Amino acid sequence: MEKRGSVLMQKYEFGRLLGQGNFAKVYHARDLKTGDNVAIKVFDKEKVLKVGLVDQTKREISIMKLVKHPNVLQLYEVLATKTKIYFIIEYAKGGELFNKVAKGRIHEDIARKYVQQLISAVDYCHSKGVYHRDLKPENLLLDENGVLKVADFGLSALVESHHQESMLSTVCGTPAYVAPEVISRRGYDGAKSDLWSCGVILYVLLSGHLPFYDLNLMALYKKIGKAKYKCPNWFSFESRRLIAKILDPNPHTRISTTKVMESSWFKKGFNSKPDKMENRLINVASSSSSVDSDNVFGVCENQSSDVEENQALVKPTYLNAFDIISLSAGLDLTGLFANNGDEDNVKFTSMNSASSIMSTLEDIARVLKMTIAKKDGGLLKLERSKEGRKGQLSIDVEIFEFTESFYLVEMKKLCGDTLEYQKILKEDIRPNLKAIVWVWQGEKQ
């Protein structure tokens, strides 16, 4: 905790705490030389080292040198001590934009003003090869004049870790703003996925609620994957049309940022030459007490290199909530994939590949002398040839991919006798699945 009134390197005087996450605390501060307000984001160096984000953080700090736009919170300077890293950032006095939406939806013309600023910032950053990867309400701040400022642009290493934390601490954290291709982890284009998040933000501004919402994460995932949303009747024809083009689940056919900026909805009242921003240079490498991105971790790099190397072996490049789940051995996801007491519907998670899950299921079908009535992508339909007490037993199995090494398998009885289903489930299916099941959902470990 930085004490109020304490001075950092004879340059900044700390004020009140503005917010905090797992990795960082954000303080209001005053530049002692100019008297200007700034925000200081304080990272615990050891925490960043522990999760092996050093290289990415260094890279992102150098990228931030490239980013200078009136709608992007500017990184002024990076300072470091033995234990901490300090990001000196432009101060956004107006707080979070969504505090406004929390009071209800906003008028289309006002929403347009914010979206114009947001898309301009996003388009500018993309032109520099910088992607946000976590655009959401908490990252949209306002300055004292109500100008939108996007926070954490280019800091995806720290943003994602922050995201991890929030997902972990709430367990049912929501990927409400995340593009379908990011959730399914099929490799994605940062520009297209950032634009999807902008589409969700536009919808929320106009409606006052999320386009995709479900308490059950699987159901939410399905809605996002199919872009299943409804526009309230007060949405104008033009805004509906634009939202539909942005919230296209296929990133290849999704509209581009350039095309959004050319749309009549966007162009209405748009000032393409925003006010000149204060010409304050990012001071990452030039000042004597500032540090360049390579030196940020310099002080304790040697002690922690082992940690870093070990982490690098097991850690995927980009962690998302699902990675955390998959890395947390034995974590029961009951809350996320609620069964609602339906015993005919069982679920398990697996760290095996989709093809090995599928071939295990096919082997089981052969053992049980069940026919494969349908096989389509991750879907398998098994049928018993002989009629049971209540007709032919039919089981549906669906495999959902969270990451390349983490799957959820849902199995349910479509028709037939429940007792017969429960019996083969207990005596044949479960024992034969043992090798590939990581955790049965909704059961005591």
Ligand code: AMP
């Ligand atoms: P963060 O850890 O970046 O999500 O920041 C936590 C909270 O601190 C944000 O949601 C904001 O409310 C506040 N905050 C972060 N950066 C700034 C800033 N530059 N100016 C004013 N408030 C900020």
